[in-house]
Amino acid sequence: MAQEGQLSADSLAVLEQLVPVAAKARRVFVFTGAGVSAESGIPTFRDAQTGLWAKYDPVMLASIDGFRKDPANVWKWYDERRQTMSRCQPNPGHHAITDWQGLLKGLDGRLDLATQNIDDLHRIAGTEELIELHGNIWEVRPLGSEFQEAFRLMDCPLSEHPPRHIDGSTLRPNVVWFGEMLDEAVLNHAFQCAMKADLALSIGTSSLVYPAAALPFVAREHGATLVEINPERTELTAAADYVLQEPSALALPALVAGIRRICG
Numbered sequence: 623m624a625q626e627g628q629l630s631a632d633s634l635a636v637l638e639q640l641v642p643v644a645a646k647a648r649r650v651f652v653f654t655g656a657g658v659s660a661e662s663g664i665p666t667f668r669d670a671q672t673g674l675w676a677k678y679d680p681v682m683l684a685s686i687d688g689f690r691k692d693p694a695n696v697w698k699w700y701d702e703r704r705q706t707m708s709r710c711q712p713n714p715g716h717h718a719i720t721d722w723q724g725l726l727k728g729l730d731g732r733l734d735l736a737t738q739n740i741d742d743l744h745r746i747a748g749t750e751e752l753i754e755l756h757g758n759i760w761e762v763r764p765l766g767s768e769f770q771e772a773f774r775l776m777d778c779p780l781s782e783h784p785p786r787h788i789d790g791s792t793l794r795p796n797v798v799w800f801g802e803m804l805d806e807a808v809l810n811h812a813f814q815c816a817m818k819a820d821l822a823l824s825i826g827t828s829s830l831v832y833p834a835a836a837l838p839f840v841a842r843e844h845g846a847t848l849v850e851i852n853p854e855r856t857e858l859t860a861a862a863d864y865v866l867q868e869p870s871a872l873a874l875p876a877l878v879a880g881i882r883r884i885c886g
């Protein structure tokens with residue numbers, strides 16, 4: 623469990639203001655990105671040293687054109703990521719969100735979590751009704767089919783690249799690639815949740831990938847108090863009411879512990 627003492631003096635001062643506000647919120651919207659899984663050992667996209675994009679051509683590995691050109695190579699890369707992710711566990715940040723969701727449920731409130739992550743860690747941590755904006759790396763669907771046809775394929779490593787459906791057709795990862803639209807129903811649901819929130823948190827995302835990055839801004843426009851948790855400044859920072867410039871595995875447990883002290 624993270625210690626509040628590890629937080630900077632600035633962050634402790636922010637928390638002192640934020641905790642009473644957050645403890646009053648009954649409709650919370652949480653939006654997460656790759657940073658929330660960084661402390662679980664999963665590299666973020668834009669991390670210059672360890673980021674996946676530093677080593678690979680993103681368009682060839684995460685686009686339908688790249689897949690059509692070389693499905694075996696794309697699947698080799700996804701299989702490698704699946705193997706990395708299978709060794710990773712949720713961190714205290716993931717667990718704190720689950721804890722807060724449970725606390726709010728008991729208070730007739732609600733916490734909705736929309737993630738850009740495809741790594742399944744929020745679900746493994748026990749968060750319910752997870753909104754996965756960019757799909758899930760453990761799901762596949764036949765090439766050319768809709769999101770609704772996705773199913774889980776947990777073999778790790780895979781026995782062949784690309785894996786095949788029972789009818790022999792090629793399967794693709796059920797993730798949103800460059801140039802592809804998000805699942806409209808999933809995206810609309812996320813916007814509805816953002817619009818109804820009285821408190822919104824943007825955690826571990828560079829706030830650059832649209833349309834998902836619009837969610838915290840929309841929550842703010844509809845009256846939510848906006849919190850950002852990220853060690854770096856982002857496109858969203860100036861619009862946030864409270865900014866915790868900290869790793870999420872440190873800041874989230876401290877925030878939720880503070881809320882529990884008031885509500886719990």
Ligand SMILES: NC(=O)c1ccc[n+]([C@@H]2O[C@H](COP(=O)([O-])OP(=O)(O)OC[C@H]3O[C@@H](n4cnc5c(N)ncnc54)[C@H](O)[C@@H]3O)[C@@H](O)[C@H]2O)c1
Pocket residue numbers: 654655656657658659660661664665666667668669738739740741742756825826827828829830831851852853854856868869870871
């Ligand atoms: N874990 C995953 O599933 C995973 C991993 C890599 C990329 N992605 C995909 O990356 C795309 C890019 O968007 P993004 O904004 O999510 O990622 P990003 O790589 O663009 O940004 C990561 C953000 O996390 C911040 N960060 C780094 N360490 C952190 C920590 N310990 N605590 C909190 N924040 C931290 C960084 O400062 C940065 O702003 C998304 O489409 C997503 O699907 C997902």
